[in-house]
Amino acid sequence: MKWRHHSLTLVPAFNTPRLRSLTRYAGLCLGLAPLTLYLAALTLVPVSSTLLLSLQTPQGDWGLAAYRAIISHYQFGEAVANTLLVTALGLGLELALGLAAALALTERRRALGWVRIALLVPLGVPTIVAASAMRYIFGTVGYLNEVLYRLGVIDLPIDWTGSRWLAVVTVAVADAWKVTPLVMLILLAGLQAIPRQLYEAARTDGATPWQQFRRITLPLLRPAITMALIVRGVDAFRIFALPLALTGRNLPVLSTYAYVEYLEYGNPHTAAASSTLLLLMILVAVAAYLKLAGREEALR
Amino acid sequence: MRSLRVPFLLVMVLFAAAPLYGLLKISLSPPGEVMTAHPTLVPHGITWRHWQRVIESGQIGAPLRKSLLVASGTTALALLLAGPAAYSLVQLPLRWRYGVLIGLFLCRMLPEVSVAMPIAVVFLRWGLMDTALGLTLAHLPMALPVAAWVLTTAFGNIPRDVEEAAALDGCNLWRTLAYVIIPLALPGVIVAALLVWLLSWEEFVLATYLTLGDKTMPLQVYYYLYQGNAFVTAVAAVIMTVPVLLLSALLQRFIRETSLAGVVR
Numbered sequence: 024m025k026w027r028h029h030s031l032t033l034v035p036a037f038n039t040p041r042l043r044s045l046t047r048y049a050g051l052c053l054g055l056a057p058l059t060l061y062l063a064a065l066t067l068v069p070v071s072s073t074l075l076l077s078l079q080t081p082q083g084d085w086g087l088a089a090y091r092a093i094i095s096h097y098q099f100g101e102a103v104a105n106t107l108l109v110t111a112l113g114l115g116l117e118l119a120l121g122l123a124a125a126l127a128l129t130e131r132r133r134a135l136g137w138v139r140i141a142l143l144v145p146l147g148v149p150t151i152v153a154a155s156a157m158r159y160i161f162g163t164v165g166y167l168n169e170v171l172y173r174l175g176v177i178d179l180p181i182d183w184t185g186s187r188w189l190a191v192v193t194v195a196v197a198d199a200w201k202v203t204p205l206v207m208l209i210l211l212a213g214l215q216a217i218p219r220q221l222y223e224a225a226r227t228d229g230a231t232p233w234q235q236f237r238r239i240t241l242p243l244l245r246p247a248i249t250m251a252l253i254v255r256g257v258d259a260f261r262i263f264a265l266p267l268a269l270t271g272r273n274l275p276v277l278s279t280y281a282y283v284e285y286l287e288y289g290n291p292h293t294a295a296a297s298s299t300l301l302l303l304m305i306l307v308a309v310a311a312y313l314k315l316a317g318r319e320e321a322l323r
Numbered sequence: 324m325r326s327l328r329v330p331f332l333l334v335m336v337l338f339a340a341a342p343l344y345g346l347l348k349i350s351l352s353p354p355g356e357v358m359t360a361h362p363t364l365v366p367h368g369i370t371w372r373h374w375q376r377v378i379e380s381g382q383i384g385a386p387l388r389k390s391l392l393v394a395s396g397t398t399a400l401a402l403l404l405a406g407p408a409a410y411s412l413v414q415l416p417l418r419w420r421y422g423v424l425i426g427l428f429l430c431r432m433l434p435e436v437s438v439a440m441p442i443a444v445v446f447l448r449w450g451l452m453d454t455a456l457g458l459t460l461a462h463l464p465m466a467l468p469v470a471a472w473v474l475t476t477a478f479g480n481i482p483r484d485v486e487e488a489a490a491l492d493g494c495n496l497w498r499t500l501a502y503v504i505i506p507l508a509l510p511g512v513i514v515a516a517l518l519v520w521l522l523s524w525e526e527f528v529l530a531t532y533l534t535l536g537d538k539t540m541p542l543q544v545y546y547y548l549y550q551g552n553a554f555v556t557a558v559a560a561v562i563m564t565v566p567v568l569l570l571s572a573l574l575q576r577f578i579r580e581t582s583l584a585g586v587v588r
Contacts, residue, residue, distance in 0.1 A: 058405055058467055065461070068441070124335055127328045138332050145343075148343065153342065155544060159346070164362060200342065264541075264545075294440060298437035
């Protein structure tokens with residue numbers, strides 16, 4: 024309707040329904056084209072050229088040499104495992120804390136509104152700032168050790184990023200600090216969409232709060248949980264600044280592996296291969312999500 | 324369960340606030356309170372020494388300027404590109420609209436490392452490496468899906484009747500846009516602008532790949548962190564967080580306004 028104002032339509036011969044809809048679609052395409060073309064040029068083209076680069080050797084031959092090289096590199100296996108571990112642990116933490124916070128905040132009360140705003144603050148804090156703060160919390164002479172010492176839990180300071188397993192936990196906690204609010208928001212929206220009558224009916228039937236949670240909240244919240252998992256999962260796969268800033272090079276993940284291969288060792292091919300494998304992992308996760316979400320919609 | 328709610332929320336608020344409090348405290352603490360086996364948790368003395376040192380070092384002005392420039396440039400360009408696209412999208416059938424929006428979000432999910440490397444290679448050739456313009460162009464693909472999504476929602480909330488009334492009153496497309504659509508969608512436009520600005524302000528991966536010497540704020544904070552001086556790092560981190568907190572407050576206000584506006588109309 025809106026593109027009817029096109030000057031051509033003022034001429035009666037051009038003002039036929041067919042031409043009107045044609046000019047309209049031309050207008051729509053004109054509006055969409057700059058964004059689409061720009062995005063294609065600066066995402067799809069680079070991603071494809073990374074893919075092609077990963078299939079070449081420095082000598083310019085085609086083949087899987089780069090993939091063979093990284094797969095036999097011990098740090099690559101470690102990077103894949105670390106990425107998966109940080110993702111799993113981080114998502115678990117974020118989901119547990121986010122769900123608990125969302126449940127605690129569902130009632131619309133003024134005081135809770137303030138709590139919600141306070142809980143949202145970390146979401147806006149830049150990742151590198153979060154990393155700096157976490158470095159002084161998890162440092163050997165950091166605040167966590169000091170608090171634990173004063174509580175009498177430990178006598179000697181713990182080196183939180185010293186061993187690989189502790190480093191994974193530290194990075195996952197740091198990540199959870201920043202993004203749990205996002206999970207909370209998604210789940211809060213899901214909770215508020217559940218009709219209250221369901222709970223009233225369950226109460227009259229004598230259901231306990233736990234039964235209400237198991238039989239009503241959790242099943243109806245599933246789409247929101249899946250959504251939170253995929254949005255966060257994809258971000259966690261790409262985690263970069265936190266492991267780098269918190270552990271230096273001690274905890275390689277897929278993104279930082281690609282970065283080190285390219286900028287330190289000057290090997291664009293192996294860097295491209297590991298980036299492409301990361302892309303593959305993300306695509307698998309997204310496809311799984313679309314399949315799950317699709318099935319849920321079909322069930323409804 | 325009920326009785327656990329207040330203590331749980333209290334712990335969560337503490338968990339959310341503690342790291343920021345820690346940074347602020349370090350940036351204002353005399354070295355004796357931090358560089359010890361048992362750092363103090365409450366400030367005993369306050370000093371502006373570290374702030375003075377960072378500001379006088381002259382290392383913070385250039386990154387601050389570059390980050391401000393890149394974030395503002397990305398915001399302006401993102402609105403310029405996503406605005407017409409969103410306005411076209413709301414006129415498409417719902418199926419198509421969501422198809423395009425999901426496509427945009429898939430673009431957003433690509434790993435930055437596989438986008439950044441080829442861009443770095445091309446920018447090196449074009450002389451865009453290390454420039455604010457180059458980084459702006461690289462931040463744009465990340466910002467566009469967000470801007471397009473928010474603007475599509477904002478434009479979609481405006482009833483068709485309003486536009487048709489404007490057309491009947493003789494407004495052409497540009498006048499309708501300038502006097503009807505954009506004013507009505509303004510809260511949404513502001514939300515899109517703020518989100519994009521914040522996204523670009525804190526972006527780290529692309530900045531790492533596209534910078535040789537002329538650092539942005541996140542890279543400057545990382546540089547300080549890498550050097551290991553807690554005080555200087557804390558000051559830079561706090562400087563970086565101040566605009567974020569201000570804009571987040573604004574963001575919350577306008578997000579409320581957009582959702583409220585949707586209900587009232």
